[in-house]
Amino acid sequence: MGARDRGRPCGRHAVHRGSGRRGRRPDPRASLPVRQEGGPAGRHRRRRPAGGQVGYALLRTGDEQVSEAALEDRGVIRRVSAQIVTQHLLAQLGCYTILPVLPVLLGRLGGGLSAWFIGVALFAFNAAIRGASLFCGGMLHRSRVRDSMTAGLLVAAAGFVALPVAPGTAGVLVCLLVAGIGISVNGLMARVYVVMRLSTSGARNTVFSAIQTAANVAAALGPLIGNLLLGGQYLTPLLLLVAGLYAVAAVVAFATVPADLRPGDDAVRPPLRMGILKVVMTDPVVRRISLVVAAGLFLYGQFFSAVALKFTQLTESSAVRAAAFVTNAVLVVVLLIPFSAYARRRLAAGVRPFGFLLAGVGLFAVSFAVMAATGETLVGAFAAVVLFSIAEAVISPMISTVFGDLTGDRPAVEVFNMRQVATTAGESLGGFAGGALFLTASAHNVGYVYWIGLAALGALVVSTQWRRRKNVS
Numbered sequence: 001m002g003a004r005d006r007g008r009p010c011g012r013h014a015v016h017r018g019s020g021r022r023g024r025r026p027d028p029r030a031s032l033p034v035r036q037e038g039g040p041a042g043r044h045r046r047r048r049p050a051g052g053q054v055g056y057a058l059l060r061t062g063d064e065q066v067s068e069a070a071l072e073d074r075g076v077i078r079r080v081s082a083q084i085v086t087q088h089l090l091a092q093l094g095c096y097t098i099l100p101v102l103p104v105l106l107g108r109l110g111g112g113l114s115a116w117f118i119g120v121a122l123f124a125f126n127a128a129i130r131g132a133s134l135f136c137g138g139m140l141h142r143s144r145v146r147d148s149m150t151a152g153l154l155v156a157a158a159g160f161v162a163l164p165v166a167p168g169t170a171g172v173l174v175c176l177l178v179a180g181i182g183i184s185v186n187g188l189m190a191r192v193y194v195v196m197r198l199s200t201s202g203a204r205n206t207v208f209s210a211i212q213t214a215a216n217v218a219a220a221l222g223p224l225i226g227n228l229l230l231g232g233q234y235l236t237p238l239l240l241l242v243a244g245l246y247a248v249a250a251v252v253a254f255a256t257v258p259a260d261l262r263p264g265d266d267a268v269r270p271p272l273r274m275g276i277l278k279v280v281m282t283d284p285v286v287r288r289i290s291l292v293v294a295a296g297l298f299l300y301g302q303f304f305s306a307v308a309l310k311f312t313q314l315t316e317s318s319a320v321r322a323a324a325f326v327t328n329a330v331l332v333v334v335l336l337i338p339f340s341a342y343a344r345r346r347l348a349a350g351v352r353p354f355g356f357l358l359a360g361v362g363l364f365a366v367s368f369a370v371m372a373a374t375g376e377t378l379v380g381a382f383a384a385v386v387l388f389s390i391a392e393a394v395i396s397p398m399i400s401t402v403f404g405d406l407t408g409d410r411p412a413v414e415v416f417n418m419r420q421v422a423t424t425a426g427e428s429l430g431g432f433a434g435g436a437l438f439l440t441a442s443a444h445n446v447g448y449v450y451w452i453g454l455a456a457l458g459a460l461v462v463s464t465q466w467r468r469r470k471n472v473s
Contacts, residue, residue: 080197081210083256084190087249089214091153091186094245096215096222098160098238101230108235109164109172117169121176128180130424133188134276134417140189141413145196146257148189153250156182161243164236182246186253188420192263192412195404201353202344204404208397209340213333220329223322263413276418286418288465289402292357293419294426295461296395299364299454301430303328303388306438306450307381310371313442314378324385331389332396339393353402358462360395365458367391372451399423 098105102125106118133140140148159179166172190211198204229238280290311321347353367387374380403419404412441450 077198077203077206080194081207083253084194084207085210085214086256087149087153087252088190088211089218090245090249090252091156091183092215092218093222093225094156094160094242094249095183096218097226097245098222098242099226100223101226101238104230105235105238106172109166121173124173125176125180126428127424128177129183129187130428131420132181132184133413134420136185137413137417140185140192141263141411143262144259145189145193145261145263146254146259149186149193149257150250150254152182152184152186152189153246153253154182155179156186157243157246157250158182160239160246163239184420186249188413188416191400191404191416191419193257193261194400195412195415196261196263200348201401201405202347205347205353205397205401206340206344208400209336209343211400212393212396213336216329216332216336220326220333223325263411276414276421280418280421286406288468289354289357289406290418290422292354292361292461292465293399293402293422294429295457296357296361296364296399297423297426298430298433299361299368299458300392300395301427302368302434302438302454305431305434307371307385307388307434309435309438309442310375310381310447314376314381320378324382327382327385328389328392331386332393335390335393336397340397343398347401353398353405356394356398357402358465360391360398361458362462363387363391363394365455365462368451368454368458372448372455375448375451 103118103122106121156179159175159177159182162178163172163175166175191208194204194207194211198207225241226238229235229241279286281287307324308321311324315321343356367384367390370387371381371384375384399419400416403415406415406418438447438450441447
């Protein structure tokens with residue numbers, strides 16, 4: 001909503017320009033149904049807007065566009081943000097404290113584990129984080145949101161606190177799986193809670209942007225803490241700190257999230273389990289969104305694989321290499337604040353979140369084109385990181401927003417498990433390609449061909465989907 005509309009209901013006392021006559025235009029809300037917040041999909045009734053906490057539609061006829069511009073009370077958005085972002089910041093700080101040093105830490109546990117087992121353990125941990133919620137969707141659908149979030153955080157804390165005393169390789173693997181399951185459950189239910197409490201794309205995107213900001217703040221601070229403790233050989237204190245952060249996050253979630261919300265309260269059916277794979281493949285809208293998200297996450301997955309390897313090739317200075325990751329984290333935090341406000345206005349004006357997804361994929365493509373052209377210099381590589389960070393700020397919150405808009409008659413747990421399928425496929429394949437394929441290309445002195453291929457992939461996705469963006473979500 002523009003600045004001129006602030007302080008009065010949108011559309012009131014507007015001048016009708018379509019017929020050439022001046023006069024007051026009837027308030028369109030008087031005859032339009034309004035969806036109740038938190039009610040089942042498709043349930044509508046007439047009511048007078050109260051306190052600004054309501055979504056309503058703007059009806060325009062003739063040459064004017066029909067759009068649904070919803071307003072939500074800013075106080076509700078702030079409360080939801082405070083409830084979710086605080087615990088998410090603590091949990092992500094724990095995750096990013098352990099994740100960058102986990103390979104080294106596993107090598108030091110129990111007198112040293114084999115390189116093969118470390119690889120298996122890291123794969124299992126990341127797979128659990130991304131996909132564990134797929135196997136307990138029905139239970140989460142029936143459970144209270146607060147209880148599920150709290151339990152997930154406590155389970156993650158238990159996995160990390162037991163890791164220093166885990167008996168052998170099997171014990172270490174079980175602890176990492178337990179921690180990953182807890183992280184997965186909490187992350188899924190946090191997004192479900194946002195969708196249940198907020199009914200408009202703009203409001204949801206505001207909170208998802210705040211969540212992404214918290215994640216990037218944690219990504220900037222966590223590696224510093226982890227490396228400091230690991231360098232001092234404080235392995236057990238490191239794991240106890242991580243467990244403590246998850247435990248405190250659990251207390252915050254239990255104390256702030258309402259106790260009476262269940263994802264299944266207003267759902268018309270229970271969520272699909274493994275059947276969501278069929279929906280992702282056969283439903284045209286879900287398939288299109290999933291393909292674009294998977295492509296975007298494939299490109300995003302290059303940052304901790306091919307891009308990291310490229311900086312290793314360019315410089316032996318650990319400080320310079322670390323600066324690339326800090327630059328990314330800080331830029332995303334700084335950019336998300338103004339972009340969130342801009343995106344909320346555009347979404348309220350009727351712009352589809354799918355278009356923002358495509359814009360993010362396009363920016364990823366531009367960043368890799370820059371890497372192909374100038375990536376043999378540090379200046380050029382850092383320029384590519386800057387563009388990459390802009391793309392990340394655009395696409396990251398929109399992934400949850402565009403999937404959130406798919407709820408309708410679908411349970412929220414099911415929708416966000418669809419998100420997990422797309423993101424897991426994209427980021428996992430991206431990480432694999434960024435390691436194996438980039439190193440192969442570099443060994444033959446054609447690393448630039450790999451970057452060109454990534455840029456071409458992004459351009460192909462945008463060019464084939466751009467005209468169809470208005471038909472999605």
